[in-house]
Amino acid sequence: MKRILIAASCLIIALVLCVAEFLCVTETTERIILQTQAVVQEVSQGDTDSALEKAVELEASWEKSVATVDMLLYHDSVDHIEAEIKQLITLLKLGKTSESITTCVAINQQLRILREGEFLNLKNLI
Amino acid sequence: MIISVVRTILLYIFVILAIRLMGKRQLSDMQTSELVITMIIADIASIPMQNNSQPILSGIVPILILIAAEITISILMMKIPMLRNAVCGKPEIIIENGTLRQDILRKLRLTTEDLGVLLRQAGVFNIQDVQYCIIETNGNISILQKPEKRQPSMEDLKLPSRDTGIEAVIISDGELLTTSMNLCGIDEQWLRKTLKKEKLSPDEIMMMTCNKLKEYSIIRKCQK
Numbered sequence: 001m002k003r004i005l006i007a008a009s010c011l012i013i014a015l016v017l018c019v020a021e022f023l024c025v026t027e028t029t030e031r032i033i034l035q036t037q038a039v040v041q042e043v044s045q046g047d048t049d050s051a052l053e054k055a056v057e058l059e060a061s062w063e064k065s066v067a068t069v070d071m072l073l074y075h076d077s078v079d080h081i082e083a084e085i086k087q088l089i090t091l092l093k094l095g096k097t098s099e100s101i102t103t104c105v106a107i108n109q110q111l112r113i114l115r116e117g118e119f120l121n122l123k124n125l126i
Numbered sequence: 127m128i129i130s131v132v133r134t135i136l137l138y139i140f141v142i143l144a145i146r147l148m149g150k151r152q153l154s155d156m157q158t159s160e161l162v163i164t165m166i167i168a169d170i171a172s173i174p175m176q177n178n179s180q181p182i183l184s185g186i187v188p189i190l191i192l193i194a195a196e197i198t199i200s201i202l203m204m205k206i207p208m209l210r211n212a213v214c215g216k217p218e219i220i221i222e223n224g225t226l227r228q229d230i231l232r233k234l235r236l237t238t239e240d241l242g243v244l245l246r247q248a249g250v251f252n253i254q255d256v257q258y259c260i261i262e263t264n265g266n267i268s269i270l271q272k273p274e275k276r277q278p279s280m281e282d283l284k285l286p287s288r289d290t291g292i293e294a295v296i297i298s299d300g301e302l303l304t305t306s307m308n309l310c311g312i313d314e315q316w317l318r319k320t321l322k323k324e325k326l327s328p329d330e331i332m333m334m335t336c337n338k339l340k341e342y343s344i345i346r347k348c349q350k
Contacts, residue, residue, distance in 0.1 A: 006147050007197035014190035017183060075179040 021072045022118050028065040029115040032081075035061060036104045036111075039088070043097050043104075051100070052092040059085050073114060081110050129178050137171045137185060144189050148196050157214045157264055163196045214263040221259035224272070234261060245269070291338025300329045300347070310336045 035058040042051035062085055070078050084107045091100040117124060144167055148160070156164065167189050174185040203210040220230050220241065231241065244267045250256055255275040260268045280287040294306035296317065307317065321327065324344065336342040 003149075003197050003201060007194045007201070010147070010190040010197075011194040014187050014194070017187050017190075021183070071181055071183060073181065075181070 024065075024068055025072060025118050026115055028069055029111040031065075032058065032062055033108055033111050033115075036088075036107050039092075040101055040104045043092075043101055046097075048092060048095055048097065052089065055085070055089050055092050055100075059089060077110065077114060081107060084110070130175070133178070133182055134175045136182065137175050140186060140189065141167060141171045144193050147193050149200070159199060159213050160196065163192050167192055217263055217268075218261045219258060220261050220267075221253060221256045223258075224254045224256060226253060230261075236261075289338070290341065293335050293337050295333060296336045296342075297328055297331045297334035299333075300331060302328060307336075310338055310340070312336060312340060316340070 035054065039051050039054045039058060042048075042054055062082065066078060066082065084103055088100055088103045088107065091103060145164065148163070170185050170188050170192075174180045174182050199209075199213060203213060218230050218234060220227055220234070220236075226238075226241075231238070245251070245253065245256070245259070248267060248269050250269055250271065255271050256269055257272045258268075258270040262268060292309060294303075294309045296303055296306045296310065296312070302314065302317070304314075307313065320342065321331075326344070326346070330347055331344055332347045333345045334342060
């Protein structure tokens with residue numbers, strides 16, 4: 001009975017960690033993707049100030065989640081996204097719109113890869 | 127670097143805990159599945175130890191799953207003999223009445239030299255002396271020698287036997303071991319009296335053993 005309880009406890013802890021990771025990563029990546037899309041929209045409309053404002057919000061939003069995400073994902077990927085967000089702010093401050101859109105696309109792509117890596121599908125399994 | 131140190135300590139504690147949760151077994155007594163899982167656990171734990179960019183949870187979660195799987199399989203193996211045979215295999219009789227079963231030897235991919243080593247390690251130097259030799263599922267061998275080659279027991283010789291109980295260490299490096307004393311049915315008062323008779327104090331003793339009949343032996347500490 002004791003051994004069954006140990007096995008069940010280990011399984012439950014592992015499953016809880018997996019579900020928590022899935023929820024946290026998908027929620028964070030989706031939120032940041034939406035925020036980067038908002039930045040792209042503002043830049044496309046030529047409103048650089050508003051885009052910069054949104055990028056600063058994006059950075060704050062990322063920093064809020066980074067401690068949790070860092071525990072769940074490869075630190076290199078997390079650090080890379082953080083660096084790209086900082087680069088985006090610098091580019092917007094310099095008024096380099098086309099480069100800032102490219103950076104947003106790169107951030108989006110990395111976040112999508114992270115999110116898709118969490119899905120239980122054949123591609124990820126194999 | 128300090129991160130590596132802390133992560134290594136954490137994972138070390140976790141791996142020890144994992145191995146303990148799977149149950150007490152010596153490495154040599156492990157079944158195939160247990161040996162494989164122990165190796166995988168060690169391997170999984172080593173990756174986040176070396177690579178600081180990998181989250182520690184990515185090592186912990188698979189280990190938790192492996193513990194759960196190992197315990198579940200071991201419980202199921204107790205209930206389902208077919209599963210036990212599939213996972214652990216079956217014991218094989220390799221020598222029967224002094225005759226080597228070559229088909230089994232080939233099946234197990236054992237050479238005659240390997241078998242010779244195993245027999246000699248078990249104290250058998252002539253294959254003709256063996257009635258049965260069984261290769262167990264954990265790779266160990268069990269040998270039943272022919273009746274005329276077996277060591278006679280006290281019962282065979284019809285000699286009176288003496289139950290001395292277990293020979294337990296009651297003083298180790300000057301320290302009194304009360305659990306062992308209880309096992310031998312002796313108390314501290316008896317021990318003090320015995321030591322007084324031997325003109326010794328516990329601090330002067332490296333090892334003292336005793337049995338149920340209060341027969342004891344003492345090894346003194348070497349003078350430095």
